[in-house]
Amino acid sequence: MTEKPHTVKSYEEQLQHLSNDLVIMGGNCELAFSNAIKAICKNDHALADDVINNDTVIDNFETQIEQEVVNLIALRQPMAIDLRETVTALKMSSDLERVGDLAKNIAKRTKLIKKKLPNELTESIERVGLLVQKQLKSVLDSYTNRSPDIAQDVWEKDEQVDDLTNNCMEEVIKYLKSDSENIEYGSHLLFVTKNIERIGDHLTNVAEQVYFLVNGTYLEGDRPKGSQSIVTGEK
Amino acid sequence: MNKIEAKNVNVFYGEKQALFDINMDIQEKQVTALIGPSGCGKSTFLRCLNRMNDVIDICKVEGEIKINDYNINQKATDVVRLREKIGMVFQKPNPFPKTLYENISYGPEIHGMAQSKDELDQIVEDSLKKAALWNEVKDRLNEPGTGLSGGQQQRLCIARAISVKPEVILMDEPCSALDPIATAQIEELIDELKKEHTIVIVTHSMSQAARVSQQTGFFHLGKLIEVGSTDMIFKNPNQQQTQDYITGRFG
Numbered sequence: 001m002t003e004k005p006h007t008v009k010s011y012e013e014q015l016q017h018l019s020n021d022l023v024i025m026g027g028n029c030e031l032a033f034s035n036a037i038k039a040i041c042k043n044d045h046a047l048a049d050d051v052i053n054n055d056t057v058i059d060n061f062e063t064q065i066e067q068e069v070v071n072l073i074a075l076r077q078p079m080a081i082d083l084r085e086t087v088t089a090l091k092m093s094s095d096l097e098r099v100g101d102l103a104k105n106i107a108k109r110t111k112l113i114k115k116k117l118p119n120e121l122t123e124s125i126e127r128v129g130l131l132v133q134k135q136l137k138s139v140l141d142s143y144t145n146r147s148p149d150i151a152q153d154v155w156e157k158d159e160q161v162d163d164l165t166n167n168c169m170e171e172v173i174k175y176l177k178s179d180s181e182n183i184e185y186g187s188h189l190l191f192v193t194k195n196i197e198r199i200g201d202h203l204t205n206v207a208e209q210v211y212f213l214v215n216g217t218y219l220e221g222d223r224p225k226g227s228q229s230i231v232t233g234e235k
Numbered sequence: 236m237n238k239i240e241a242k243n244v245n246v247f248y249g250e251k252q253a254l255f256d257i258n259m260d261i262q263e264k265q266v267t268a269l270i271g272p273s274g275c276g277k278s279t280f281l282r283c284l285n286r287m288n289d290v291i292d293i294c295k296v297e298g299e300i301k302i303n304d305y306n307i308n309q310k311a312t313d314v315v316r317l318r319e320k321i322g323m324v325f326q327k328p329n330p331f332p333k334t335l336y337e338n339i340s341y342g343p344e345i346h347g348m349a350q351s352k353d354e355l356d357q358i359v360e361d362s363l364k365k366a367a368l369w370n371e372v373k374d375r376l377n378e379p380g381t382g383l384s385g386g387q388q389q390r391l392c393i394a395r396a397i398s399v400k401p402e403v404i405l406m407d408e409p410c411s412a413l414d415p416i417a418t419a420q421i422e423e424l425i426d427e428l429k430k431e432h433t434i435v436i437v438t439h440s441m442s443q444a445a446r447v448s449q450q451t452g453f454f455h456l457g458k459l460i461e462v463g464s465t466d467m468i469f470k471n472p473n474q475q476q477t478q479d480y481i482t483g484r485f486g
């Protein structure tokens with residue numbers, strides 16, 4: 001449904017502002033995450049610093065959005081689609097803030113790694129990283145276009161993220177086993193990989209929120225899961 | 236269970252049709268809210284439910300209104316008894332030009348509901364307490380009802396309506412002249428009353444409809460556009476027109 005504008009213009013503007021803030025916040029998360037992946041793969045400490053320093057921008061957006069949502073609820077008592085817009089914004093911003101944190105954590109660990117990593121390893125990080133970047137872009141698109149189909153697609157593709165995370169974990173374990181000198185860096189890389197996978201999970205949350213926002217119903221059923229053995233410790 | 240069933244109800248004021256083919260079920264011991272823009276026919280529909288439209292000369296009602304499965308639109312209906320069972324609180328408070336006490340005691344008296352003066356006193360006190368007015372008027376029960384403020388008069392009318400213990404209470408914007416505290420008291424009263432009564436309330440406050448009712452019907456230009464659980468209507472209505480109205484996009 002494309003909605004007519006509200007009779008009260010300032011209400012319309014407030015809702016529009018909220019939605020715009022969320023889109024910009026999402027854009028910042030995209031940048032943070034792609035830079036974090038680039039930094040770890042290229043061992044680029046300056047870029048990692050960028051990611052770390054810019055995280056406050058994302059944090060501030062979360063606070064800002066929370067205030068806007070509280071104002072809307074207190075002063076406008078939103079109903080139906082407006083209520084879903086408002087509540088969804090609050091939930092999405094908290095998932096996106098976590099995405100920012102996890103990207104920052106990848107950057108922090110990057111700075112603790114002081115040498116170039118083997119190609120097979122960086123390639124497998126890059127592979128899952130790229131997929132998650134695509135997921136992030138798609139889920140933000142699903143929000144801007146209010147498209148439950150794109151959201152559902154993201155939700156279903158998380159299975160692939162799990163699979164690639166697994167491959168990546170295997171590479172890290174190979175790296176750990178190959179030389180006991182690798183234990184320190186290797187353990188950081190385990191966390192980096194896990195962080196990427198968790199970002200993927202936050203994106204499926206966002207996908208669920210967008211789906212609910214548009215349809216007013218919940219995405220049904222269990223999300224398809226990829227091979228989980230290493231990531232979750234399940235067989 | 237359905238307390239009231241409206242079937243193919245059409246209402247005309249002279250040549251002008253005010254309601255078109257309304258079909259609506261009203262559940263027993265629940266609160267049903269009627270919402271919609273001014274002039275859409277909410278009050279007209281409410282008045283169908285106790286034949287109050289009879290008193291408007293040019294008004295003609297077609298179709299069936301069944302209460303407890305009995306069609307009240309048939310000739311044989313005893314309208315006085317009907318209105319005892321189906322009480323009403325109007326959009327504008329309309330106290331009798333009598334004392335506060337008499338405003339309340341009148342109904343129970345003529346219906347022979349009290350055996351003694353003490354019992355009648357008790358009914359008056361209970362009704363005023365339920366309508367959240369007792370504390371303000373208990374020392375001036377012999378003053379005229381018309382001497383109260385607008386909000387107090389409205390609560391007096393609510394007390395009067397409940398004094399005869401009706402099965403159904405129709406309320407037409409009962410809180411439009413009330414301050415937030417009195418409004419909260421009336422909403423609390425509605426919650427209380429629905430344990431024993433069926434309530435139909437017309438309100439222009441979306442949040443009030445959402446708070447007090449279990450079912451909501453949305454009227455527009457004399458048609459019932461959508462009716463369903465209040466939860467559904469305010470979270471995710473089926474009709475675009477309903478959503479436009481409740482979210483303030485009507486123009």
Ligand SMILES: Nc1ncnc2c1ncn2[C@@H]1O[C@H](COP(=O)(O)OP(=O)(O)OP(=O)(O)O)[C@@H](O)[C@H]1O
Pocket residue numbers: 248253271272273274275276277278279280291326
């Ligand atoms: N006594 C009457 N004589 C002629 N027309 C009437 C009469 N009462 C109502 N109408 C017309 O019937 C239509 C429905 O009126 P009604 O009072 O039922 O609307 P409403 O939904 O209660 O509006 P509001 O929210 O303003 O109280 C309106 O077009 C109104 O002009």
Ligand SMILES: [Mg+2]
Pocket residue numbers: 277278279326407437
């Ligand atoms: Mg009216």
